Amino acid sequence: MIEFEYLLFLFLGTVLVNNFVLIQFLGICPFLGVSSYVETAFNMGLATTFVMTMTAFIVYLVNTFILEAFNLVFLQYMAFIIVIASLVQLVEMVIRYVSPVLYKALGIYLPLITTNCAIMGMALMIPLEGYNFIESIVFGFAAGVGFTLAIVLIAGLREKLQFEDVPESLQGVPITLIMAGIMGLAFMGFAGMITV
Amino acid sequence: MKNLISIFRNGLWAENPVFKLVLGLCPALAVTNTVVNGFAMGLATSFVLIASEIVISLIRDYIPDDVRIPSFILVIVIFVTFTDYFLAAFFPEISNALALFIPLIVTNCLILGRSEAFASKNPLHKSITDAVGMGIGFTWVLVVLSGIREFLGMGSLMGVDILGAEYTEMIIMILPSGAFLTLGAMVGVIKAIDRKVGARND
């Protein structure tokens, strides 16, 4: 399979078939926390996608040229989390400068991108699956898109849910999880569509 | 002493990490397909939590305010790396079963959350108690969750076949969706219990 085809399948596979949130269980905290409104969810998704793509890029370089070159693989988790934390810090400063309104809207959730297991999980999969440079970037981007897709879909549902009569015990977290479960079932339909 | 007991009990229910604080959900959903896995994850996370809270409580006076979050993260990642290699060396089956989710303990907001909210502000003995309480609180929820999933999904508990070969397994329980649905239902039930108890106390 030529490289471009492979990249396309990698992209679609990561967004749909192996969706980070609904199938791989990564990124649940922000998924539950920021998904009340579509607009906030979308912005969060955007910021996360940006961080993910940049992370993929840098993680590949760090892993190949520093960790593996100098036999320091045991420092992998430390190195990766430092990369992620720094990038989030950077993104925070950029957003603050470019759009103070957005900065305020995202609030505490911006620094919390650091503890988004989806980013760390994605970073760890790069050496695990042995992606090369281009593949890593596509993978990181796709992971972000998949995450954004899941979070926006759930936000849309939650917005609609505000006008429904949800039993009090189920309000908030429980009903969101149940909806995610049903959505996960739907996404499972993609399984086998693309094998990468 | 009474203070310590209340700190301990806090983590078990009132401020239970999973269904009250809503932290640490990724592992709660991902590795609870069997009781053994859920329990192992709970233990691993508890270990990192306790170790981190101890260290952070001990060095809390030496860390400048501006770098406290990065410092905590560094301490946590050190213990997570240790746990990963330790499990890979001495418990390889568990290491394989939990796979990616061991390093992901780093991003478990429970540990960072407790370090920030508690260990950085409290002396050693209180921090240890908090960590143990939270750890057990986290672990028991994972064990119950995986108990339900394994029982309904495979008809067994801890690998022991209980319902026999005739049982048509509810495969969905083992799949991602089942995790979401089960946890959602569990949290809903717990919220209902809380409300009943609260209403009775009023």
Add this chain to the structure above:
Amino acid sequence: MADQRASIKRLIFTLTFIGVFGSLFLAFVFNWTNPYILEHEARAREEAILTVLPDAVRYEEEERNDYTFYRGYDEQDQEVGIAVEYSEAGYQAFVYVMVGVDLNREEVVGAHVLNHQETPGLGARITEEDFLNNFRDLPVGEYEVVDSPEEEYEIEGIAGATISVEAVKEAVSGGGMLIMEHFGGDR
């Protein structure tokens, strides 16, 4: 918490100190645990090789073209076959299979699943002996998964584990052909 406005130097120093101290600690942990980890891997690999080359009692590694092959020898030091690790994409992640080939008969004599992340109860059933016995004494080449195998190249699948089964089938096929490619004909 400590000083209100600590100098930049102090901030950097704190982080670096923790980082360096931690790295040294981890280097020590790594050195301590690595031998055990390698031992587990070696043992798993040995078990796999001896399973897929049924008559073998020991093996020797041989590298060709960046691939690592394993020659199996029986008690009389006769070569019994070649094994290789091959992986294909499964349902969740890659499925790693050890494939054993008897060069004389040009047949796959065994397959063993080394590592997988397939669904417990479904895809994970590819590790069952009943399924893996499908791959004993198969001619090297392409296979097809069917419900009731009749032809030589047909394999019986597992209900509800289509993708996982495909992955193993492709891996055995690929591994077998890889071995023949490197060792068939001239040795």
